Amino acid sequence: MKRFSLFLCLTCFILYSCTTTKPLTSGVAPSEVTDLKLLEPFSYISMIKKNNRGELDDSLSAVSRELICKVLHDLQGQVPLTGEIILSDSAINKTLEKEFESLILTADKTGNISTLKITPVIDRILEANNTRFGLLTVSTGFTRARGNYGKQVAKGAGLAILTLGMYYQTPVKAYSAMYVMIVDSKEDNISFFRKSYLQDKEPLDETVLAKQFKDIFKGYFLTQS
Numbered sequence: 001m002k003r004f005s006l007f008l009c010l011t012c013f014i015l016y017s018c019t020t021t022k023p024l025t026s027g028v029a030p031s032e033v034t035d036l037k038l039l040e041p042f043s044y045i046s047m048i049k050k051n052n053r054g055e056l057d058d059s060l061s062a063v064s065r066e067l068i069c070k071v072l073h074d075l076q077g078q079v080p081l082t083g084e085i086i087l088s089d090s091a092i093n094k095t096l097e098k099e100f101e102s103l104i105l106t107a108d109k110t111g112n113i114s115t116l117k118i119t120p121v122i123d124r125i126l127e128a129n130n131t132r133f134g135l136l137t138v139s140t141g142f143t144r145a146r147g148n149y150g151k152q153v154a155k156g157a158g159l160a161i162l163t164l165g166m167y168y169q170t171p172v173k174a175y176s177a178m179y180v181m182i183v184d185s186k187e188d189n190i191s192f193f194r195k196s197y198l199q200d201k202e203p204l205d206e207t208v209l210a211k212q213f214k215d216i217f218k219g220y221f222l223t224q225s
Contacts, residue, residue: 019197020195020196020212023192024107025113025192026187035080036082037135038081038084039125040086041138041139042137042138043062043065043139045063045139045143046141046142048143049144068137079221085129085134103183103190104179104181113190116190117188118188122185123183123185126185132185133182133184135182138178141174143202174202176205177196178212194216
């Protein structure tokens with residue numbers, strides 16, 4: 001599997017401990033999104049076992065995908081999801097992965113979706129399933145093996161003593177970043193894009209993911225509280 005570039009950019013977001021960005025939307029009102037299908041999520045979860053270096057873990061990433069589907073299923077009635085589109089063709093899935101990456105990285109970099117067009121394979125899949133709107137989700141993040149966090153805290157404390165307190169850095173315990181995009185096959189554009197990232201929150205904690213999705217859809221599908 002190609003390693004998603006968003007995962008490589010994750011360290012950039014450590015600067016922001018708890019953030020949900022402003023939503024980017026097109027002229028389509030939320031009330032018009034009445035038939036929304038979830039395309040299979042992509043997840044890239046790393047495990048830190050030694051020091052502060054993480055390795056992408058396919059098993060954890062698979063668990064993340066399952067949790068995303070469950071959380072979104074639980075939001076049915078609040079978010080107008082009418083089903084899922086799961087593909088068994090690995091070649092098409094790889095192409096979808098590249099198209100997800102292209103759309104999300106472009107929207108994230110430019111902060112503008114007004115000129116961003118839907119990509120060909122996503123468009124064909126939605127049309128083949130008689131669906132106007134597709135929900136794209138990408139999750140990235142990391143967790144730590146048992147005992148790793150305490151060791152890194154201890155190392156930081158030791159360094160603080162050696163430097164007479166002039167240098168001390170608390171390691172980040174965990175990290176969860178979520179990217180959500182709604183694509184429109186009728187208009188061939190992007191209806192909605194928003195992201196959420198939480199520092200020191202476990203990316204495989206269902207309550208954390210539920211909070212991120214609720215924050216992302218707040219003010220769009222969900223009422224502003």
